[in-house]
Amino acid sequence: MSPPTGTGNGAEASEAEAVVYELADSCTLDDVEEGELYLGTVNGVMEYGVFVDLSGPVSGLVHASNLRSDPEVGDEIVVELGEVREDGDVSFDEVEIVEYETQYRAHGDEADVADLEGMTGETVVVTGEVLQINQTGGPTIFQVRDGSGIVPCAAFEEAGVRAYPDVELGEIVRLAGHVEERNGGIQLEANEITVVDETTAADVREELDAALDEAAEPEEIEPLVEWEAFDKLWDDLRDVARRLRRTVLEGRPIRLRHHADGDGLCASVPLQLALERFIAEHYQDDEAPRHMLKRLPSKAPFYELEDVTRDLNFALENRERHGQKLPMLCMLDNGSTEEDTPAYRNLRHYDIPILVVDHHHPDPEAVEPLIDEHVNPYLHDEDYRITTGMMCVELARMIDPSLTDDLRHVPAVAGVSDRSEGEAMPDYVDLAKEEGYEEQDLKDVGEALDYATHWLRYSDGRELINDVLNVDCDDRDRHEEIVEFLATRAERDVEEQLDAATSHVEHETLDSGAHLYRLDVENHAYRFTYPAPGKTTGKIHDQKVEETGDPVITIGYGPDFAVLRSDGVRLDIPEYVTELTDEIAGGGVSGGGHLVVGSIKFVEGMREEVIDALVEKMADAEIDEDLQHSGALSDD
CATH class of the missing domain: 2.40.50.140 (Nucleic acid-binding proteins)
Known part of the structure; x- marks a missing residue:
């Protein structure tokens, strides 16, 4: 800052950390205080002094006796308040100062x-x-x-x-x-x-x-249940909670992508509610939670290019039309496999950060170079028995602990929906019982979630899903009535499907002694209705496990896909997919999932070769009757 011209013999301000305020044009005398220095502009020169403007409303006279320079109209001089008379006239004293820091002062x-x-x-x-x-x-x-x-x-x-x-x-x-x-x-x-x-x-x-x-620091909470296996994930979850909270505070929108099944909903709905409340706490705009957060179901067990293209287009439109930053993507109950990487690479073109919380068997070497945070029990020598819903309930509580009482039943719903046999399942079920849920009630909620989300397709169905899960639901009676209705309809539709399909199930016994059941779900099951091929295969598999009490593998196949379920057999479906991709030229094999439950895709003309090769690999799998399969990987 150039110093004013000074020739006076009067007061000289100390230059140690001297601050001179430049007033906004709207400032009034209420913004001026005695003892402070101000930058004024000379607007008139008289024999008896000069008139200076500090802002539009603030003007006054510097009497000749209080001038330390010989300014002209348009010059800037440094002044301090002298007197405010009863008639409103203001006088200033010029201050001689060589160097100073200018600070802007707005009105208010x-x-x-x-x-x-x-x-x-x-x-x-x-x-x-x-x-x-x-x-x-x-x-x-x-x-x-x-x-x-x-x-x-x-x-x-x-x-x-x-x-x-x-x-x-x-x-x-x-x-x-x-x-x-x-x-x-x-x-x-x-x-x-x-x-x-x-x-x-x-x-x-x-x-x-x-x-x-x-x-952004997550809230300090205690886990809902004591579980040594879960403790290994705690720090990872805190890192994700911290990242999500910081993202909200930085003004970046969040898109929650989740698998469209019971566990995916038990993961995403609590997290959505916690983030919405956190947004509302920090934004003065009541519409901010709606604009800053979107929950989006994914039918496929991986992040499809169709979904990422839709998400990216939506984000770019919002940046152009509404000035939003590009979003953060948070993948829930999905996102850990090599199949997700093409979509992730697409997002990398725009530097969109990606968080993944999942419990499917991961391919960390493929996905971790492309994502920012990855929480998965397999990374800590645990497995799918820790469901994504269990993890995300704790994640939601780290963001908003006040939700705890509303979420105490949700981990049990997630565990029942995904058939978890984890050591803590009895404790989660006991928590749910304290909230009035018997084990059959938990199964009904899971079935109602699957049924509702099947018909909702790509819609999040926020209000209906919240009522079914009894999260942010203001009427427990309505919750119970809608669950009973949807679960009953789901049971009816499953029975009709099984009645039509069961007689077409083919059976053979593998060399290992395991039962293999196959069903052409394209030709021998109702199409475009509930249950979809994945659910149909899972229900037939459950039926055969109960009937035989032996190790069972079930394959439900269509023209270009197969859904796989297993109990009591040590499969490695992600590894089979990798091997089949290399071994069958022109097969177009892709897919994945858990070790013992998954789905694969292939080109239609190679179906017989792919399934025969897959069965051959399964026939060599070791019998392990302690293995239980998890819930339906996909309803596709």
Whole structure:
């Protein structure tokens, strides 16, 4: 800053950390304090002194006796408040100073976003980072984050014209405006938005980062049940919770992609609710949870290119139309296999971060170079018995512990839905009993979830699914009635399917002594209805396990796919897929899943060769009657 011309013999300000304030044009005398220094512009020169403007409303006289220089109209001089007379006239004294730091002062009281709710009608100043710039048909909406929260600010130009075009995403600004209520939340109506200087911005960023680190730290909770196997995953889950909380605070949207089955819903619905409450706590915009978070079911047991293309297009449109950052993707009960990598590579083109919480058998060498966090029990020498729903209930509680009482039954639903035989299942079932759920009730909830999500297809069915799972549901009677209705319908449809299909099931005994059952679900089962091929295969498999009491393998196949289920046989379906891909030229084999439950795809003309080769590998598998299969991998 260039010093003012000084020739006076009067007061000289100390230059140690001297601060001179430059007032916003809207500042009034309420923004001026005795003892502070201000930058004024000379607007008139008289024999008895000069008149200076500090802002539009604030002007006054520097008497000749209090001048330390010989300024001309348009010159800047440093002054301090002299006197405010009863008639409103203001006088200033010029201050001689060589070097100083200029700080900008907007009109209004400095305020934190978290305190705005009780300040409707007041003029305030908020300093923070611009997270989003959305041009509407009327005002420009800036989302601004300080250390305590995020607030929308409406800035007006002509309708549909960008206000403050020099303000860019990610910049640190001082925002002065009136606090107003809008759509049930708080909004600032801007008087002025100013980008701060680099030095101030660096200081503000340091403060914001410290506040963000503190707010992003997960809550300290105890697990719902004591389980040594689960303890191995605890730190990984905390890392994901921290990353999710920080993502919300950074203004980045989140897309929850989950497998469309009981366990996937038990994972995604609690996490969705926890994140929505966390967003609502930190954003003054009541619409923020809806705009910042989307839950999206996936029918396939991996992240399909169809899904990623849809997600990416949606994200790019939101960036263009609404000024949103590109989202974070959080994969739940899905996402750990090599089949997911083409979709992940597509997202890498746009630097979209990816988190994965899954319990299917993983291919870490394939996926981990492409993702940011990976939680999976197999990475800690555990297995699918720790379901994704169990993990995500704890993850949700790390984000919002107040949900605990609403979620105590959910891990048991997840475990029953995915047939978990984990050591802690009795403890989870006991927790559910304390909430009024017997084991049959848990099975009914799981069946109702599968049935509802089958008909919902690509819709998240938020309100219906919440009622079925009894999460964020305000009527327990309605929950019980809808579960009974859906579970009964599911049972009826399964019985009709089995009546039609069972007589077409082919049987043989493998050299290992295991029973092998095959069903052409394309030609000998109802199509385009419930249960779908995966569920149909699983139900027939359960029936044969119960009938024989022996090791059983079941294959349900169509023109270009096969669904695999196993009990009592030590299979390795992901390894079989890898081997078949190499061994059968032109087979187009892909797929995966758990070790003993999965699905594969192939080209239609190679079906016989693929299935015969698969059966040959299964025939060599070791009998291990302690192995139980998990729930349906896919309803496809």
